[in-house]
Amino acid sequence: MHLLESALQFAMREHGADAVRALVSPVIERYAAAEKKPRRQRGDLVKLDGTSGFGAEQDAVYRIAGRNEPDPCILCEVPGCQEWPTLERVDDAGNPAGEFAYHASECRMDDGPSGAG
Known part of the structure; x- marks a missing residue:
């Protein structure tokens, strides 16, 4: 200090x-x-704030995909905040929509419609 x-x-x-x-x-x-911000896990449903996630569409719901491990966040540098490499967009029923967002940080995520998980 x-x-x-x-x-x-x-x-x-x-x-x-x-x-x-x-x-x-x-x-x-x-x-x-x-x-x-809450820490996230694979399978959580999230919305992105529009400033994070390459390929992300604002107000769309994404599921944190099980591809690769997360890296430490470089946006906020808060210990424990992670950048998830792949998120898969889901439709209103929770089914894969065939679209992806990449490199999304937890500090830029909000809970999806039914909360995280």
Whole structure:
């Protein structure tokens, strides 16, 4: 923690408290929000927030597919947050729709219609 405090003191001397606050506040808010998100498992039904998942369609429901293991998230860097390599879109009945989203992070997921799982 001492290193962080030293870095903040240096930044405030160089740029002023308001400028540092403007830079740091969004990072803290993003981190805090991501930390509150539930951790996911294969088979969970989720919606993506529209900013995550290559090929993702906003408001579509996806099932976390069983392909490959998840990697640590690089978007929020919250310990435990994972990036799932493959999500499969499902229809209203929960059947595969033949479409996929890739590299979706848990911090950008919300529960699907019946909740996760």
